[in-house]
Amino acid sequence: MDEWIKKSYELPGIKDCPWLAFDFQSLGTLNELIEVMWNESNKKAVGSSEEIVGKSHAFVLLRVWLLATYEVVRVLKEKDRKFAPIYKKLRRIRVPVAKYEPVKNNGVVVYPNDMTPPLHAVASDKLGWALNENEYISKDDLIKELLDTV
Numbered sequence: 001m002d003e004w005i006k007k008s009y010e011l012p013g014i015k016d017c018p019w020l021a022f023d024f025q026s027l028g029t030l031n032e033l034i035e036v037m038w039n040e041s042n043k044k045a046v047g048s049s050e051e052i053v054g055k056s057h058a059f060v061l062l063r064v065w066l067l068a069t070y071e072v073v074r075v076l077k078e079k080d081r082k083f084a085p086i087y088k089k090l091r092r093i094r095v096p097v098a099k100y101e102p103v104k105n106n107g108v109v110v111y112p113n114d115m116t117p118p119l120h121a122v123a124s125d126k127l128g129w130a131l132n133e134n135e136y137i138s139k140d141d142l143i144k145e146l147l148d149t150v
Contacts, residue, residue, distance in 0.1 A: 004028025007150040013079035023072050030065045031143060034058050038127060059120045062127055062139060063097060070094040073146065086145050089137060093118055093129050 005028070008014075008021040041054025070090045077083040092110075095103045096117040103110045111131070118129040121136060128138035 001025075001028045001032060003147055004031075007147055010150050012076060017075070020072065020075060023068070027065065027069055027072060030061060030068065031139070034061045034065060034127065034139070037061065058127065062120055065139065066090070066094055066129075067098060069142070069146070082149055086142065086149055089142065089145075092131065093137060097129075 004025050008024040011020055011024060014021055037054055037058040041051050041058060044051035044054060070087075073083055073087050073090055077087040092103055092114070095101070096114065100117060102112075102114060102116045113132045114135075115130070115132060118131045121128060121130040123130075123136045123138065126138035126140050128136055128141070130136050
C-alpha cells in the first residue's frame, strides 16, 4: 500500500485533479482486500460453501478494481501518453466486462478470438482474466505495469 500512496503524489496532473491521488490510493486498498479475501478462501475446505463464497467475493472486488483502474488510467492517459499501453490492456478487458460486447474500433471487432466477457481466472496463483484460450492477463502484472509507468 505504501507504494500506491507514494506513487499517487507523482501522478501527472495531480495539481489540477487532487482527487486523482485518493482514487489511485483506493486502487491499492481494493487490491489488498482482494488478496485477503482470496487468501482466506484458500484456507477453507475445497468445495465448501465458505471457499466458494470467499472466492466469489474476491471476484466481485476484482471486477470493481478493474472498472476503477480503467477510469483512473483513462484520465492519466489524457494527461500523459505514456499510459496508453496499459490503457489498451485495461480496455481490452473492461469493455467486454462492463458492456458485455467485444472491443470495437469503428464497428469492427478488434480481438475476434476473445471471449465476451473474459473469464475471471487464476493462473500461477495470480488472479486475472482469460481473454481467450491462449491469452491471460493477471491483476498483479497490470499493477506492476501501472506502478512502473508512474
